[in-house]
Amino acid sequence: MSLDAIHLTPPTIHNNAELIDWLRELRIDEVECLVPDINGVMRGKIVPRGEFIESLDGDGLRLPEHALIQGVTGDSDSHSKVAAGVDLDIYMVPDPATVRIVPWYEVPTAQIICDAFNKQRELVPFAPRSVLKRILANYSERNWKPVVAPELEFYLVEKNTDPDLPLNVPTGLSGRKEAGRQAYGIEASNEYDPVVNLIYDYCDACGINIGTVAHEAGPAQLEINFKHGDPLAIADQVFMFKRVVRKAAQKYDMYATFMAQPHESEPGSAMHIHQSIVDKQRGINIFANDSGDDTELLMHYIAGLQHYVEHATALFCPNVNSFRRMRLESDAPINLHWGRDNRTCGLRVPDSSRHARRVENRIGGADSNPYIAFAATLACGLIGLTEQRQPGPMTTGDAHELAFTLPRHLTEALSKLDACLPLRSMLSDRFVDAFIEVKNLEMNTYNRVVSSWERNYLLLSI
Numbered sequence: 001m002s003l004d005a006i007h008l009t010p011p012t013i014h015n016n017a018e019l020i021d022w023l024r025e026l027r028i029d030e031v032e033c034l035v036p037d038i039n040g041v042m043r044g045k046i047v048p049r050g051e052f053i054e055s056l057d058g059d060g061l062r063l064p065e066h067a068l069i070q071g072v073t074g075d076s077d078s079h080s081k082v083a084a085g086v087d088l089d090i091y092m093v094p095d096p097a098t099v100r101i102v103p104w105y106e107v108p109t110a111q112i113i114c115d116a117f118n119k120q121r122e123l124v125p126f127a128p129r130s131v132l133k134r135i136l137a138n139y140s141e142r143n144w145k146p147v148v149a150p151e152l153e154f155y156l157v158e159k160n161t162d163p164d165l166p167l168n169v170p171t172g173l174s175g176r177k178e179a180g181r182q183a184y185g186i187e188a189s190n191e192y193d194p195v196v197n198l199i200y201d202y203c204d205a206c207g208i209n210i211g212t213v214a215h216e217a218g219p220a221q222l223e224i225n226f227k228h229g230d231p232l233a234i235a236d237q238v239f240m241f242k243r244v245v246r247k248a249a250q251k252y253d254m255y256a257t258f259m260a261q262p263h264e265s266e267p268g269s270a271m272h273i274h275q276s277i278v279d280k281q282r283g284i285n286i287f288a289n290d291s292g293d294d295t296e297l298l299m300h301y302i303a304g305l306q307h308y309v310e311h312a313t314a315l316f317c318p319n320v321n322s323f324r325r326m327r328l329e330s331d332a333p334i335n336l337h338w339g340r341d342n343r344t345c346g347l348r349v350p351d352s353s354r355h356a357r358r359v360e361n362r363i364g365g366a367d368s369n370p371y372i373a374f375a376a377t378l379a380c381g382l383i384g385l386t387e388q389r390q391p392g393p394m395t396t397g398d399a400h401e402l403a404f405t406l407p408r409h410l411t412e413a414l415s416k417l418d419a420c421l422p423l424r425s426m427l428s429d430r431f432v433d434a435f436i437e438v439k440n441l442e443m444n445t446y447n448r449v450v451s452s453w454e455r456n457y458l459l460l461s462i
Contacts, residue, residue, distance in 0.1 A: 012097060016056045019096040023049055023110060032102065032111040033061055033092050035068065036128045036239055038438045039318065040369035043067045044092060044114065060091040060117065068116060068127055069434050071442040072319070082126060082434040090124050091117045098236050103205035104247050111206075113236050126434035128371035131427055132232055135375045138382060138426070144286065145278045146378050149228035149358075150238060153269035153366050154245060155262050156192055156220040156254050164452070167262050169219040170254045183217040192220065195256075198248040199224070206244060208237045217331070218266040228274065231374045238271075238370035260317065260365030261324035268325025268332055269366035273377050274350075276358040277301070288357035294349075302359060303391040304384015305347050305377065306336045309363055311420035313406055314413035314439065315376035316364035320446050323409050325365055333362050334404040337395040344399040346406070363406070372435075379426040387422075414439055 013019050023031070031052040033044045045061050055061050065088045066076040092114035102109040116127035123130035139146055158168040169177040172191025182188035189196070196213055203210050209227040216223050224241075226234055242258055249256035261268040277286050277297075287298040309316070317323060326332045333346035338359075341351045348360040361377045395402070407413035414436050417423065424432050 013099055015096055016094075019094070019099055019112075020053055020056070022099065023053070026101070026108055026110075028108050028110045030107065030109045032109065033094060033114050034111060034239075035063070035092055035114050035116055036369065036371055037068045037070055038126070038128065038369065038372075038435055039070075039072050040128070040239060040242070040371070041070075041072070042239075042243065043070075056094070059119075060093040060114070062089045062091060063116075064088075065090050065124070068124065069438050071438055071445065073442065073445050075441060075445065077437055077441050080437060082430065082437055088118065090127075091119070093117050097233075100206045100240070103202050104251075111240070113239070125428045125430040128369055128375075129232070129235075131431050132235055132371045132375040134428065135378050135382070135426065136231060139277070139378070140280075143280050145280050146231050147228050147276045147278060147358075148231045148234050148374055148378075149226055149274040150234065150370065150374075151223055151225045151270075151272040151274070152238065152241070152258075153216055153221060153223045153271070154256050154258050155218060155269060156195060156222070156249055156256055157262065159253060159255055166264065167257070172220075178219040180219075181217050182215055182219070185215045189213065189215040189222070192222070195248050195252050195254065196222070198251060199245055202244040202248055203241065206237075206240050208241050208244065210241070216267065216269075218263060218269075221267065221269065228276075231378065235370040235374050258366040260319065260322040260367045267330060270325070270332065270362065271364045271366050271368055271370070271373060273361045273364060273373065274358045275361065275377060275381065276356070277381075285355055285357055287359075288354040290354070292354040294357070297385060298349075298357065298359070299391055300385045300388050301381040302338050302347060302349075302384070303389030304381045304387070305359065305361060306338065306384075306391050307389060308380035308383055308420065308423060309336055309346070309361065309377070310406060311416045311423055312376045312380055313363065314410060314417045315372050315435070316361075316368050317407075317410075317413065318369065318372075318435075318439065319365075319367050320410055320443070322365045322367055323407070323413075326406060326408075328400065328404065333399070334406060335399060335402055336363075336405065337399045337402060338391060339395040339399065342395060342399065345395055346399070375427065376423075379423060383422050383426060410439060410443060 028049050031047050034042050035044050037043050070076050094112045094114045098113035102111050116124040156170050158170045211225045211227050214223045245256045279286050289295050336346040338347035339345040340349050346363050364373050
């Protein structure tokens with residue numbers, strides 16, 4: 001099935017009847033029903049079209065509860081307090097607005113993102129999409145609508161089938177491997193034009209609204225910006241985008257990775273989140289007044305980020321590898337100072353018009369789950385607004401010369417999250433407990449691994 005063979009991106013679909021008509025019009029054979037787990041990994045079922053349509057009249061397709069709380073290794077905690085030892089069924093209920101074609105299959109196949117419900121018809125509180133919906137509902141109660149725009153970095157690498165070996169830079173169109181730092185290099189970007197062009201084609205087919213592409217500082221490291229929009233819709237797009245990029249890279253015999261620190265001596269990959277809030281009644285950005293000056297609400301929001309992102313760091317940097325990105329010698333933030341157009345700060349207010357006044361949270365890694373990262377940053381800001389906090393003084397110099405105040409490793413970050421009652425209240429205890437349970441499971445698995453560093457320096461020296 002070629003990309004131009006059919007009408008790929010559906011019009012906005014509002015209900016199951018329109019969804020069924022679209023599936024039949026395109027003669028879809030199978031439907032991939034997707035739910036993001038705690039790590040943002042796609043879980044779900046692949047269902048023949050007829051069976052999928054039949055399921056729309058019932059409770060939805062079933063999955064065991066533990067599918068959402070697996071570690072990245074695929075392991076689950078056999079003594080899970082979250083699942084209470086029962087492992088109940090959950091129900092995957094498709095969101096019709098998220099249906100898209102899968103453009104790399106020959107057989108007409110659709111993909112659709114589902115919400116996870118329990119048998120009481122309530123959203124499963126530890127499902128990442130549910131967490132973000134919960135935060136957005138809190139904003140809606142105040143007649144506010146958040147807007148986000150993420151910037152997502154990733155590396156292209158040679159195929160690597162041996163995890164004990166370091167990753168290598170892929171060969172570009174010139175037939176050579178990229179050497180040196182090429183931040184914003186146009187010709188360096190051109191080296192990977194076939195992959196990038198296919199990413200754009202796939203994104204068009206999947207309704208993913210990406211904007212510019214830029215070459216970042218690392219070899220074969222790219223950044224693609226998303227256009228601003230509704231946080232849930234953008235999280236859905238980032239969720240699908242990671243798969244799109246990996247599939248496009250594989251077409252050209254490469255891997256694409258969203259690891260926060262895939263190369264030992266190169267810059268890490270981030271997901272910066274630009275965020276603003278619109279007053280739904282008046283349709284205006286609450287972070288700037290009619291004169292274009294910052295409002296007190298912006299200051300409260302920044303203060304919420306300053307105070308609570310430290311406690312939420314595990315939600316932005318969710319893996320052992322995440323903390324390798326935040327180093328004194330790197331460009332990644334090491335604290336939560338704020339500044340105007342100051343990229344050394346963890347929190348940046350870009351120069352902007354009144355309508356585009358926003359805060360950029362620069363803490364998160366590319367490996368973060370977009371639903372959870374968006375929910376966490378919006379939750380921190382909202383707590384600051386409700387508590388009417390005041391931020392520290394604006395930083396005008398290099399924030400890297402100031403103290404390193406963020407957690408240094410995942411264990412410390414999880415401890416801070418566990419103890420933060422305002423975040424627990426905002427995100428739900430059950431989600432926080434599930435997240436910590438999964439991450440502790442992964443930490444236990446990681447701690448069994450003996451690394452090359454240990455063999456190199458300890459084997460004959462101690």
